[in-house]
Amino acid sequence: MATRHITAPAGFVAGAVAAGIKQSGKPDVAIIAAESLAIAAILTTRNQVFGEPVRWCRRILPRGSGRIRAIVINAGCSNVCTGAAGFHDAAAMAKRVAKRLGCRAEQVLVASTGIIGHRLPMRKILAGIDAAAARLGVGDDEAVVRAIMTTDLKEKSAVVHVRLGGKDITVAGIAKGSGMIAPHLATMISVITTDALVPPALLHKALREVVGGTFNAVTVDSDTSTSDTVAVLASGAAGAGPRSAASGDYRRFVKALGDVCGRLARAIAADGEGATKLVSIEVRGALGDAEAAIAAKSVADSPLVKCAIHGGDPNWGRIAAALGKSAAKVSPEKLSIRIGGVTVFARGRPKAFDIAKVRQHLRGSEVRVQARLGLGRGTFTAWTCDLSRQYIAINADYHT
Amino acid sequence: MATRHITAPAGFVAGAVAAGIKQSGKPDVAIIAAESLAIAAILTTRNQVFGEPVRWCRRILPRGSGRIRAIVINAGCSNVCTGAAGFHDAAAMAKRVAKRLGCRAEQVLVASTGIIGHRLPMRKILAGIDAAAARLGVGDDEAVVRAIMTTDLKEKSAVVHVRLGGKDITVAGIAKGSGMIAPHLATMISVITTDALVPPALLHKALREVVGGTFNAVTVDSDTSTSDTVAVLASGAAGAGPRSAASGDYRRFVKALGDVCGRLARAIAADGEGATKLVSIEVRGALGDAEAAIAAKSVADSPLVKCAIHGGDPNWGRIAAALGKSAAKVSPEKLSIRIGGVTVFARGRPKAFDIAKVRQHLRGSEVRVQARLGLGRGTFTAWTCDLSRQYIAINADYHT
Numbered sequence: 041m042a043t044r045h046i047t048a049p050a051g052f053v054a055g056a057v058a059a060g061i062k063q064s065g066k067p068d069v070a071i072i073a074a075e076s077l078a079i080a081a082i083l084t085t086r087n088q089v090f091g092e093p094v095r096w097c098r099r100i101l102p103r104g105s106g107r108i109r110a111i112v113i114n115a116g117c118s119n120v121c122t123g124a125a126g127f128h129d130a131a132a133m134a135k136r137v138a139k140r141l142g143c144r145a146e147q148v149l150v151a152s153t154g155i156i157g158h159r160l161p162m163r164k165i166l167a168g169i170d171a172a173a174a175r176l177g178v179g180d181d182e183a184v185v186r187a188i189m190t191t192d193l194k195e196k197s198a199v200v201h202v203r204l205g206g207k208d209i210t211v212a213g214i215a216k217g218s219g220m221i222a223p224h225l226a227t228m229i230s231v232i233t234t235d236a237l238v239p240p241a242l243l244h245k246a247l248r249e250v251v252g253g254t255f256n257a258v259t260v261d262s263d264t265s266t267s268d269t270v271a272v273l274a275s276g277a278a279g280a281g282p283r284s285a286a287s288g289d290y291r292r293f294v295k296a297l298g299d300v301c302g303r304l305a306r307a308i309a310a311d312g313e314g315a316t317k318l319v320s321i322e323v324r325g326a327l328g329d330a331e332a333a334i335a336a337k338s339v340a341d342s343p344l345v346k347c348a349i350h351g352g353d354p355n356w357g358r359i360a361a362a363l364g365k366s367a368a369k370v371s372p373e374k375l376s377i378r379i380g381g382v383t384v385f386a387r388g389r390p391k392a393f394d395i396a397k398v399r400q401h402l403r404g405s406e407v408r409v410q411a412r413l414g415l416g417r418g419t420f421t422a423w424t425c426d427l428s429r430q431y432i433a434i435n436a437d438y439h440t
Numbered sequence: 441m442a443t444r445h446i447t448a449p450a451g452f453v454a455g456a457v458a459a460g461i462k463q464s465g466k467p468d469v470a471i472i473a474a475e476s477l478a479i480a481a482i483l484t485t486r487n488q489v490f491g492e493p494v495r496w497c498r499r500i501l502p503r504g505s506g507r508i509r510a511i512v513i514n515a516g517c518s519n520v521c522t523g524a525a526g527f528h529d530a531a532a533m534a535k536r537v538a539k540r541l542g543c544r545a546e547q548v549l550v551a552s553t554g555i556i557g558h559r560l561p562m563r564k565i566l567a568g569i570d571a572a573a574a575r576l577g578v579g580d581d582e583a584v585v586r587a588i589m590t591t592d593l594k595e596k597s598a599v600v601h602v603r604l605g606g607k608d609i610t611v612a613g614i615a616k617g618s619g620m621i622a623p624h625l626a627t628m629i630s631v632i633t634t635d636a637l638v639p640p641a642l643l644h645k646a647l648r649e650v651v652g653g654t655f656n657a658v659t660v661d662s663d664t665s666t667s668d669t670v671a672v673l674a675s676g677a678a679g680a681g682p683r684s685a686a687s688g689d690y691r692r693f694v695k696a697l698g699d700v701c702g703r704l705a706r707a708i709a710a711d712g713e714g715a716t717k718l719v720s721i722e723v724r725g726a727l728g729d730a731e732a733a734i735a736a737k738s739v740a741d742s743p744l745v746k747c748a749i750h751g752g753d754p755n756w757g758r759i760a761a762a763l764g765k766s767a768a769k770v771s772p773e774k775l776s777i778r779i780g781g782v783t784v785f786a787r788g789r790p791k792a793f794d795i796a797k798v799r800q801h802l803r804g805s806e807v808r809v810q811a812r813l814g815l816g817r818g819t820f821t822a823w824t825c826d827l828s829r830q831y832i833a834i835n836a837d838y839h840t
Contacts, residue, residue, distance in 0.1 A: 089764025089772045121760050121772065123789045156757020157790045343743070344835055351836030357556020360521055361666050364489025372489045372521065389523045390557045428836070429829040435744055436751030436828070 045185070045197035047178040049210040049235035051075050051275030055175030056187035059168025061116035061154070061161060067187035069168035072231050073110035073141060073176055078273040080108035081244035082149065083251060085268035092119045092126035093150040094269060096134065100146045105240035111149040111231055111271055112137045112169060113188050115216070117160050118267045119152040129160045136166050140173035151229045151269045153190055153216060181214075188216040188229055191434055194311045198303035202296035204289045205280035209236045211296045215304040217258075218313050228255065230304055232272040236281035236293060245285060246294050247272050254301035257333070258309045258423045259340045272297070309423040310405075314430030318423065319349055319407045323363075326418030331368040336422035338366030339409065346427035352402040354395060356384040363411055374414030381408065445597035446585070447578040449610040449635035451475050451675025455575030456587035459568025461516035461554070461561060467587035469568035472631050473510035473541060473576055478673040479637075480508035481644035482549065483651060485668035492519045492526035493550040494669060496534060500546045505640035511549040511631055511671050512537045512569060513588050515616070517560050519552040520666040529560045536566050540573035551629045551669045553590055553616060581614075588616040588629055591834055594711045598703035602696035604689045605680035609636045611696045615704040617658075618713050628655065630704055632672040636681030636693060645685060646694050647672050654701035657733070658709045658823045659740045672697070709823040710805075714830030718823065719749055719807045723763075726818030731768040736822035738766030739809065746827035752802040754795060756784040763811055774814030781808065 047054050056070035082101055084094045101108070112133050119126045134148040141148075152160065175183075185195045199212040217228030238246070247270065255270060274281070282290035310318035321339045326332035339345055342362035348355040356377050363370045373388035380401025384393050401407065407426075447454050456470035482501055484494045501508070512533050519526045534548040541548075552560065575583075585595045599612045617628030638646070647670065655670060674681070682690035710718035721739045726732035739745055742762035748755040756777050763770050773788035780801025784793050801807065807826075 087761060087764040088770045089760045089775075118757075121757060121785060121788070121790060123773075155755075156761060157785070343831070347832055347835030350832065353836070355555075357518075357521060357666075360489045361487060361556060364487040364666060370488045373523075375489075385521065385557070388521070390521060427832060429832045431743070432747055432750065432827060432829045432832065435747030436753070436826075 044178055044181050045199050045212050046072055046181050046214050046231060046233055048199050048212045049233045049275060049277070051078070051235055051277030052233045053176040053178060054184045055172040055177065055180045056183035057168050057171040057175065059171070060164045061114060067183045068115045069165060069172050070113045070184040070187035071110055071137060071169065071172045071176060072184065072233065074273055074275050077107045077109055077147065078275045079105070079238055079240050079243050080149065080271060080273050081105040081240065081247045082269060082271045083247055089121065091152060091267040092122055093130045093152045094267065095127055096130040096150050097269060105244035107147065108149055108273060109141055109143040109147040110137055111151065111273070113151045113229060114160070114165060115188055115190050116154040117152060117158050118154045118156050119160050120156040120267060122157070122159055126159065129162055132162060133165060133169065136169045137173065140170065149271055151267065153188065153229055153267050185214045188214065190216060191218045191313055192216050192311055194307065196304050196307040196311065198300045200296045200299045202292050204236060204282065204292055207278050207280035209278050209280065209296070210234060211236070211300050213300040213304050215308060217308040218311050228268055228308060230255065230270045232270070232297070232300055234272065234274045235276065235278035236274055237276035237279060238274045238281045238293065242282060242285060242290070243272055243274055246297055249294055250298040250301045254298060254305040257421060258305045259337055306423055309425050312425035313434045314428040315425030316428055317349060317405055317407050317426045319409065319425055321422045321424065322410045323413065324419045325413040325415055327369050327416040328418040329420055330418070332418035332420035333422070335363050335366045335368040335370065335411065335413065336420045338362050339411070340422040340424035343427055346424065349402060349407055350426035350428050352399055354379055354384065354398040354402065359409060359411065360385060369415060370413055371415060376412045376414070378410040387414070444578055444581050445599050445612050446472055446581050446614050446631060446633055448599045448612045449633045449675060451478070451635055451677030452633045452673070453576040453578060454584045455572040455577065455580045456583040457568050457571040457575065459571070460564045461514060467583045468515045469565060469572050470513045470584040470587035471510055471537060471569065471572045471576060472584065472633065474673055474675050477507045477509055477547065478675045479505070479640050479643050480549070480671060480673050481505040481640065481647045482669060482671045483647060485666060487666045489521065489666050491552060491667040492522055493530045493552045494667065495527055496530040496550050497669065505644035507547065508549055508673060509541055509543040509547040510537055511551060511673070513551045513629060514560070514565060515588055515590050516554040517552060517558050518554045518556055518667045519560050520556040522557070522559055526559065529562055532562060533565060533569065536569045537573065540570065549671055551667065553588065553629055553667050556666060585614045588614065590616060591618045591713055592616050592711055594707065596704050596707040596711065598700045600696045600699045602692050604636060604682065604692055607678050607680035609678050609680065609696070610634060611700050613700040613704050615708060617708040618711050628668055628708060630655065630670045632670070632697070632700055634672070634674045635676065635678035636674050637676035637679060638674045638681045638693070642682060642685060642690070643672055643674055646697055649694055650698040650701045654698060654705040657821060658705045659737055706823055709825050712825035713834045714828040715825030716828060717749060717805055717807050717826045719809065719825055721822045721824065722808070722810045723813065724819045725813040725815055727769050727816040728818040729820055730818070732818035732820035733822070735763050735766045735768040735770065735811065735813065736820045738762050739811070740822040740824035743827055746824065749802060749807055750826035750828050752799055754779055754784065754798040754802065759809060759811065760785060769815060770813055771815060776812045776814070778810040
């Protein structure tokens with residue numbers, strides 16, 4: 041039997057096909073649908089230049105949550121900077137899905153990813169929607185996750201189980217994202233499904249709570265995308281779930297949702313364009329959590345730090361410089377830095393350290409950088425990857 | 441006769457030697473001295489982690505301007521993150537120069553560039569200072585500019601002449617900088633000499649006026665350095681110069697100083713690590729000049745834009761996305777973008793354009809990107825370079 045992830049929670053079906061938008065002939069149109077109306081919450085990019093599909097989603101869910109039947113996603117063309125005609129195309133995608141599912145167009149979310157500034161090939165898209173709708177079921181999850189990928193090399197999915205109100209609840213998610221990944225909703229499209237029963241506003245609140253430490257903690261190249269969309273669909277099929285923000289069930293649900301988003305976010309960083317390593321930047325002792333995030337992301341976005349890590353160079357001076365250039369308060373004389381658990385700089389002074397041990401750590405597939413600012417109690421962990429020649433090759437040589 | 445630049449203005453001598461700090465055996469210690477006390481103004485990095493030489497300069501010129509006899513510079517080791525011992529080393533460099541020139545240590549500026557976190561090899565440095573002092577004259581300018589280079593491939597100098605108060609005035613400058621180049625005083629050390637007669641506070645004001653559109657308009661990799669220092673020394677030997685900010689002579693002096701700084705800044709961008717092209721990002725129509733600068737730098741710092749330019753790809757969508765992600769106000773429907781003078785996006789809609797012509801422009805050594813935001817009258821031009829595999833090679837493979 042095929043692996044299930046996005047349809048693992050009860051009440052969901054999905055289907056995907058190759059509609060011919062990607063030149064590679066790989067799957068590029070996917071539909072994820074609830075068997076009946078589901079509760080949905082979305083978050084979209086903060087980029088002022090945003091895609092027409094984002095405009096559509098904001099139009100149908102002006103408060104960020106409501107009732108939704110399905111989401112349709114295509115890769116290969118992002119439908120950004122295409123004006124009113126592009127908005128019409130996004131709406132046409134929703135209408136076609138609605139026709140197939142027997143719901144209203146305003147109950148269908150749309151997300152597109154790929155090159156900016158080109159119109160969607162609508163004939164191919166609409167035929168693809170028909171074909172994907174015909175495949176809706178629980179056996180197509182692998183094709184669905186492949187259909188939303190662009191430069192991604194790895195499929196990204198996560199499934200978490202949690203017990204709420206005496207029932208087993210499943211939270212599952214898929215995500216795409218590899219380049220144009222930056223602070224606010226890493227370039228990315230992610231769909232999360234759950235069979236929990238959650239009121240719309242509470243689902244939106246839960247999503248907002250978890251993105252800060254997950255999708256918003258990832259940066260590959262500091263380039264915030266125009267198409268970022270995270271959608272959570274809750275079918276309620278499990279017959280249990282959090283009722284209010286004060287409940288223990290809510291905390292457990294948020295933890296499960298955070299686990300799914302965190303696993304997807306780390307998978308995005310690890311699969312960053314050209315990445316050979318997943319890198320975590322943990323900042324402690326900042327004046328506050330917001331300052332810790334600024335400091336951690338300053339290091340995570342530093343090309344010099346990322347090149348040094350790629351080359352296995354324990355050049356901690358670049359980490360200190362990246363912390364110091366940030367808008368977060370940093371006092372060199374209180375600053376300590378560790379790489380792979382080894383202290384290399386302590387309270388403003390270089391420390392003799394086992395270079396061979398640090399080099400060994402840097403050769404691994406996961407690199408851990410820790411900075412203690414010694415100023416307060418703020419903490420944050422950012423996720424990124426190393427910067428390699430392959431990033432340049434992907435973004436310079438392969439013309440779009 | 442050897443080319444003169446930094447000693448072109450009357451009243452200056454310079455000398456440089458290879459003291460053995462650089463493993464390559466190239467020149468690495470330089471002294472630039474006025475024949476008698478000169479007026480000096482300095483600006484230093486905004487990075488909170490700053491070098492001990494920067495601390496020394498701020499100590500001796502607490503208001504940013506005053507009377508200075510010389511500046512001593514070494515490359516190969518930046519004396520950053522070295523604590524009190526490092527500050528003592530910087531002071532020792534000033535003292536040694538002062539001893540050779542017969543002035544006070546507090547009349548000698550110090551600048552160091554190179555790897556962070558290592559103590560200076562003081563025995564070599566002090567011997568180098570003695571040797572450089574013995575060479576002081578007007579024939580060593582080429583060695584001086586080479587002595588301040590690190591990963592720079594090209595020597596950067598500029599000489600400008602201007603007529604003030606009926607006298608010929610010369611403004612000359614040298615600079616180093618290639619990586620760790622970012623918004624606030626591109627990583628860089630620059631020394632500017634002039635034979636104009638300028639009061640200290642006015643010289644400082646003039647320097648502050650010109651850096652915004654020159655050194656602060658350059659970004660190679662968004663990494664603000666810990667050692668940035670720009671020092672202007674005015675000998676007064678020409679016997680003329682601006683007396684007050686209200687005079688026409690002051691405007692002409694600022695223009696000459698701006699020309700020198702602008703030429704050095706563009707040379708830094710063109711010589712960015714791994715650069716094959718100089719790229720200008722001109723933003724017009726922003727809500728204000730400050731917003732224009734934010735928008736222009738957002739594009740100039742975008743790895744995706746820089747990779748596309750490297751690959752000769754007219755991918756204007758990445759330019760639109762980089763403008764949209766910035767903190768400056770951008771309205772897609774009012775936005776227009778040109779590459780090499782060709783409009784590719786006009787008021788929110790893609791424009792059919794001559795792709796061959798734009799590709800031809802992108803193959804050249806200078807690339808021009810123009811964005812009109814259509815919101816106000818703010819303008820700014822940022823300077824950067826393309827992002828190539830060579831940047832990764834320089835910063836990952838060559839261990840420091």
